[in-house]
Amino acid sequence: MTGEITLPPLPQLMPGTARTLPISGELLKLLQPLEGLIAAGQSAKAEVLSLxxxxxxxxxxxxLTLDSGRQTTVQATSNQPLPLGTSLAVTQPSAGNLAITVQQAIAASVATLTRIDTTQLPVGTLLQGKVLTTQLQPQAAGQPAVYRSLVSLLNTALSGSTLSIDSPQPLRIGSLLSALVQGSQSLSFVPLSGRQEQLAIAQQLATQQSRQASLTGLINALQNLPPSDSTSSELRVAVDKLLAGLPDLQQLSNPKALAQALGNSGAFLESRLLAGDNSALAGDLKGNLLRLIAQMTPGLPSSTSFNAIIAANTLAQVLPSFVRSALGTLGQVSAKPQPGGFPLPSRLLQSLEEEGDLEHLLRLAAAAVSRLQSHQLASLEQSGLTDDGRLLTTWQLEIPMRTMQDVVPLQVKFQREDPAEKPPEEKRQEREPKQQLWRVELAFDLEPLGPLQVQAQLLKGRLSSQLWAERPFTASLIESHLGSLRERLLASGLDVGDLDCHLGTPPQGPKTRLEQRWVDETA
Known part of the structure; x- marks a missing residue:
């Protein structure tokens, strides 16, 4: 998406001043009614943490900060977007509502910006931000549509501020934007080069893949970690927490447990932390690996020159900003991405000579973090816009699952294909909602079946699937059970299309599944 966006013109504010909005009497509806949250006749201070x-x-x-000094958080809905950091004074007329009585002065650092101070952000400054809201503004008949959005800035000295912008096209909520400052009330989207951005991601991915190793190597080493006086209690706790968080095959058969395992796979750690979800560290696989690395580092000999420590710590610090930058560009890129391979090949690290057990364990942990980050970068590499305007979003991840005494890595790739955006006039005439196409790929090696890959796609409630087995016995066994699988899928309410099993592996080539539908339901 290229073109200009403007800041809505409002009376000029002097730097450092604040403004108030006449919203007295509006109600915020609590998502969970709370009786007696604020005593009758009293008010509480409130600050908007997220929108x-x-x-x-x-x-x-x-x-909310009550008169007693006690603080609590509540979730509410509003008809108007209140920018992050907005300070309010509220009362509670009923258990399900909060009433805004006075909007306190908003500090300049958190006020909604409607113009840019070019002394702080000179012309040519690159801004990056996340779209919080998008609303179609009332327009006279025959006038072009104007969409007003609130964008939270992620870089420069104004990071954390909220920018109000007008655009001729709706900005996708949750997307990250990059724009150049053209003036005090004008921005232009950066005409990003898809080739440059995809090249940068591909280079980073190649570096990660050279460092990564399979998760099973680390997990087997942790399971066989001998009791020793040199192992600190903190390290033991970190090891136990990581191993206890591994789901088994039965748990992954439960939809809720599967959703939790996907969320804790490490693929979403940075985005959850950027959103302020500190609870993401609790059971996240990548968070547990980084915690394990932090506990192992003090136990290394003082003379060691172990590069994996530096690599792991550096990657942990650099990746969030790199992902944020890459996502900001991918949201605007118009060139087709060139996807990476799936699944990632198995790779084990051998112990080096004169390397202690702790050093080898730390090297395995750093390689495991790199493997998870390889999946994250592969997701970025396979996300973007096609030539015909379809938006492809990919989530690639890996879950170590317990099967009896073994741990088998389950590699998963979800891909969502959104139809191309239509002009507002065609949207009004469109009666049926847009249908998303979902693809799911699985890859695992489970004895005695051997390596298996599954591809499935869902469109308009119709499911089709292709399976590949590398062992002839497994392929024959699956083929004989496809009828039973079809019956179970039909019983679950799905319309079932093709179900086939093949011997070997899925075809790979320059014409990837990002560019063609391997089962065309419209044919």
Missing amino acids: KQADQTFQLLLK
């Missing part, structure tokens, strides 16, 4: 758009309403997370 999320849901259709025509806005979901807010508020931090």
Whole structure:
């Protein structure tokens, strides 16, 4: 997406001043009614911690500070978007509502910016931000559509501020944007080069893949870690927590447990932390690996020159900003991405001579972090816009699952294909909602079946699937059970298309599944 965006013109504010909005009397509806949160006749201070758009309403997370000094957070909905950091004074007329009585002065650092101070951000400055809301503004008949969005800035000295911008096209909520400052009230989207950005991701991915190793190597080493006086209690706790968080095959058969395992795979750690979800560290696989590395580092000999420590710590610090930057560019790129391979090949590290057990364990942990980051970068590499305007979003990840005494890595790739955006006039005439195409790929090596890969796609409630087995016995066995699988899928309410099993591996080549539908349901 290229073109200009403008900041809506409002009376000029002097730097450092604040403004108030006449919103007295508006109600915030609590998502969970709370009786007696604020005593009758009293008010509490509130601050907007997060803002999320849901259709025509806005979901807010508020931090309330009561007169007693006690603080609590509540979730509420509003008809108007309140920028992050907005300070409010509220009362509670009923258990399900909060009433805004006075909007306190908003500090300049958190006020909604409607113009840019070019002394702080000179012309040519690159801004990156996340789209919080998008609303179609009322326009006279015959006038072009204008969409107003709130964008949270992620870089420069104004990081954390909220920018209000107008655009001729709707900005996708949750997307990250890059724009150049053209003036005090004008920005232009950066005409990003898809080749340059994809090349940068591909280079980073190649570096990660040279460092990565299979998760099973680390997990087997942790399971066989001998009791020793040199092993600290903190390290033991970190090891036990990581191993206890590994799901088994039965748990992954439960939809809720499967969703939790996907969320804790490490693929979403940075995005959850950027969103302020500190609970993401609790059971996240990547978070547990980084915690394990932190516990092992003090136990190394002082004379060691172990590069994996530096690599792991550096990657842990650099990746979030790199992912944020890459996502900001991929949201605008128009060239087709060249996807990486799936699944990642198995790779084991051998112990080096004169390397202690702790050093080898730390090297395995750093390689495991690199493997998870390889999946994250592969997701970025396979996300973007096609030539015909379809938006492809990919999530690639890996889950170590327990099977009896073994741990088998389950590699998963989800891909969502959104139809091309249509002009507002065609949207109004469109009666049926746009249908998303979902693809799922699985890869695992489970004895005695051997390596297996599964591809499935879902469109308009119709499911089709292809399976590949590398062992003839496994392929024959699966083929004989396809009828039973079809019956179970039909019983679950799905419309089932093709179900086939093949001997070997899925075809790979320059014409990838990002560019063609391997089962064409419209044919």
